[in-house]
Amino acid sequence: MPRVDDQFKERVFALVRQIPQGRVMTYGQLAALAGAAWAAWETGQIAHFGDPDLPWQRVVNKQGGLAAGYPDGGRAAHKAALAAEGYSFTEKDGEFYLDVATLLWWPPGSEPDNAAPPQSQLL
DNA sequence: GTTGTGACTTTTT
DNA sequence: GAAAAAGCCACAA
Numbered sequence: 001m002p003r004v005d006d007q008f009k010e011r012v013f014a015l016v017r018q019i020p021q022g023r024v025m026t027y028g029q030l031a032a033l034a035g036a037a038w039a040a041w042e043t044g045q046i047a048h049f050g051d052p053d054l055p056w057q058r059v060v061n062k063q064g065g066l067a068a069g070y071p072d073g074g075r076a077a078h079k080a081a082l083a084a085e086g087y088s089f090t091e092k093d094g095e096f097y098l099d100v101a102t103l104l105w106w107p108p109g110s111e112p113d114n115a116a117p118p119q120s121q122l123l
Numbered sequence: 124g125t126t127g128t129g130a131c132t133t134t135t136t
Numbered sequence: 137g138a139a140a141a142a143g144c145c146a147c148a149a
Contacts, residue, residue, distance in 0.1 A: 008143065027132050031143095037133070042143050044131035049145045061132060069131035078131090126149090135141090 008034045009046050015107055016047070016054045021085055023105030024098055026062045033107065044069070057081035064089075064100035 011034040019025055027040040027047075036042070044067065047056050057078055060066060070078040079096045082089060087103070089096045 028134085031133075036143065038135090038141085039143055040133040041130080041141095042132085045129095045144055045146095048131065056131085059131090067131040071131095074131085127147105129147090130145100133142095136139090 008036055008039075009050055011035070012043055012046060013051050013054060016051075016056065016059060018107055019055060019058045019105060021058075022087070022103070024058045024060050024064075024087070024100065024103045025105055026060060026064075026100065028062050029104075029106075030059065057085070060098055060100070062100070064098040064103075066096055 012030045015025065015030050015033055027043045028037055031037050031040040031043045034043070040062075047054070047059065048069065048071075056067070056070075066075040066078040066082075068074060073080075075095065079089070082096075082098070087098060089098045091097075
C-alpha cells in the first residue's frame with residue numbers, strides 16, 4: 001500500500017498534461033494543486049521519473065527560470081524547447097527566465113482571485 | 124536481493 | 137541572507 005497517496009503523482013501528471021501551449025506552470029504550483037506545496041522538489045523528481053512523455057518543458061521554477069536538471073543539455077535544451085514553441089523569455093547572465101506574470105497558467109476551476117499575484121502565497 | 128545515496132524546487136526558521 | 141527539511145524513483149555496490 002502506498003505511504004500517502006499516489007494521486008499526488010497522478011494529479012501532477014494530469015495538470016501538466018492540461019497545460020496549454022504558450023503557458024507555463026511552476027513546480028510549487030503543481031505541488032500546491034496536487035496538495036503538497038512543500039513538495040515542489042518532489043514534483044520535479046516525479047516529473048523526471050514519472051512520465052517523460054509529458055511536456056515538462058512548460059514547467060519551470062517559481063522564478064520563471066528553466067529546470068536545472070533538464071535532460072540533454074539541461075537549461076540549454078529546455079530553453080530551446082521553449083523557444084521552439086514560441087515562448088518569450090528574457091536572458092539574464094547566461095540564463096533564461098520566463099515572464100511568469102504573463103505566462104503563468106492555472107487550470108480551470110483552480111484559479112485564485114488573482115491570475116498572477118505579485119508576491120502573495122500560492123495558497 | 125537488499126541497502127544507501129542522489130536529485131529539476133519551495134517553504135519556513 | 138542562509139540553511140534545513142520535505143511524498144518519490146532509479147541506479148550502483
